Amino acid sequence: MKIVVTGGGGMLSRYLLPELTKQGHEVTACDLRPPAGRYRFLRIDIMKMGDLDWAFAGADVVIHLAAIPHIFNDPPERVFAVNTLGTYNVLEASVRAGVRRVVVASSDSAIGFGFRERDFGPDYLPLDEDHPRYPQDPYSLSKAFSEDLSAAFTRRSGLQTVCLRPCMILFQERIEDYRRVLSDASRRSKPLWVYVDARDAARAFRLAAEVPDLPAHVVCFVTAADLTAREETLELLDRFYPDVPQVDRVRLTGYRSVVDGSRAEKLLGFRPEYSWRDWID
Numbered sequence: 001m002k003i004v005v006t007g008g009g010g011m012l013s014r015y016l017l018p019e020l021t022k023q024g025h026e027v028t029a030c031d032l033r034p035p036a037g038r039y040r041f042l043r044i045d046i047m048k049m050g051d052l053d054w055a056f057a058g059a060d061v062v063i064h065l066a067a068i069p070h071i072f073n074d075p076p077e078r079v080f081a082v083n084t085l086g087t088y089n090v091l092e093a094s095v096r097a098g099v100r101r102v103v104v105a106s107s108d109s110a111i112g113f114g115f116r117e118r119d120f121g122p123d124y125l126p127l128d129e130d131h132p133r134y135p136q137d138p139y140s141l142s143k144a145f146s147e148d149l150s151a152a153f154t155r156r157s158g159l160q161t162v163c164l165r166p167c168m169i170l171f172q173e174r175i176e177d178y179r180r181v182l183s184d185a186s187r188r189s190k191p192l193w194v195y196v197d198a199r200d201a202a203r204a205f206r207l208a209a210e211v212p213d214l215p216a217h218v219v220c221f222v223t224a225a226d227l228t229a230r231e232e233t234l235e236l237l238d239r240f241y242p243d244v245p246q247v248d249r250v251r252l253t254g255y256r257s258v259v260d261g262s263r264a265e266k267l268l269g270f271r272p273e274y275s276w277r278d279w280i281d
Contacts (some may be wrong), residue, residue: 002026003209004056006046006090007065007105009033011171015202016063023206030055031066046086052093061209063103064090068139071115076138083142084149091153091161101160103208104150108167108221108259110143112136114191122192124246125237128260129165129219147219154217162208166201166222167194167259170276178228178280185229189240193227194259197274200224207268214267223259224272233258 003020005013008029014036020027021039029035030044044051046066056062066086068079087104094102109115111127112134123131135141143165150161168191170178181187196204204222208214229236233252237244252258264270 001060001209002028002058003061003063004028004030004059005063005065006030006044007067008035008039008041010065011173012065012169012198012201015198016065016205019202019206020209023210025209028055028059046089047082049089049093052089053096056093056097056099059097059099061101061103062090062094062099063105063205063209065105066090067105067142071137071139080138080142083139084145087146087149091149091159095153095157095159099159101162101209102150103162103164103205104146105205106147106163106165106219107140107143108165108191108194108223109140110135110147110165112140114168115139116190121241121244122258123244124248125241125244125258126248126251126256126260127192127221127258129221129263151217158216160214161217162214163219164204164208164222164264165219166204167191167196167224167257168228169198169201170195170228171198172279175280178276182228182230182276182280185231185236186240188228189236192258193229193236194223194257195228195276196222196224196272197276200270200272200274203273204264204268204270207270211268218263218267220264220267221259221261222264222270223257223261224275225257225261226255226275226277227257228276229255
């Protein structure tokens with residue numbers, strides 16, 4: 001297939017581009033900066049529709065990764081504008097170009113936990129895709145809007161849209177940062193300690209581009225099997241979230257993730273293969 005990747009110069013693309021090419025796909029990386037490695041590259045700005053019309057011509061699938069990835073380095077209005085309007089532009093240009101499917105990088109943050117300012121807890125655990133979204137911050141809002149935009153474009157045009165919600169992506173290049181985080185469970189309590197290894201995340205996006213029979217629009221969590229903490233899951237929940245009204249304690253024994261990844265397994269055939277324990281410990 002001919003696959004265009006926006007955000008082709010970003011961290012995840014270091015894993016995704018080789019994942020796609022080794023499966024024989026014809027890959028084009030689009031970004032304001034070139035990717036690591038020798039790949040076809042187009043310098044485009046997702047805020048400019050003309051750039052996207054040109055870049056998407058002839059593509060079968062677009063994987064949309066380009067975004068401002070958090071709230072810490074940019075004004076809130078820019079985070080929201082780039083992530084929301086950028087996604088709208090990618091979807092609109094995909095329809096114009098006759099693209100069959102767009103895989104959109106949403107985030108577990110669409111639920112609203114990771115960057116929340118006013119505190120709240122889950123309605124139930126483990127989290128699944130039916131859990132209500134309660135975004136507060138511009139990044140989480142932008143990801144929730146991106147999912148809504150994707151559904152709207154599917155309704156309007158028949159464009160297939162797959163919104164993946166990767167949990168915090170761990171990159172081996174940043175191992176020393178993670179060692180510090182893992183020393184104190186409270187530092188990751190707001191985003192519920194969830195994560196996914198970059199290699200697994202890349203494979204999930206590749207599967208979302210490839211799998212033939214999918215619903216016209218679908219949202220899937222992409223998570224590791226465990227949590228970024230040395231304590232067991234129920235111990236963490238009893239300590240930090242004792243008031244969650246419904247906790248399936250049978251499904252959360254040991255170190256299991258508080259995010260249910262069964263939809264991605266059922267629809268995409270995705271099961272996580274990697275854990276931080278393999279390369280940090």
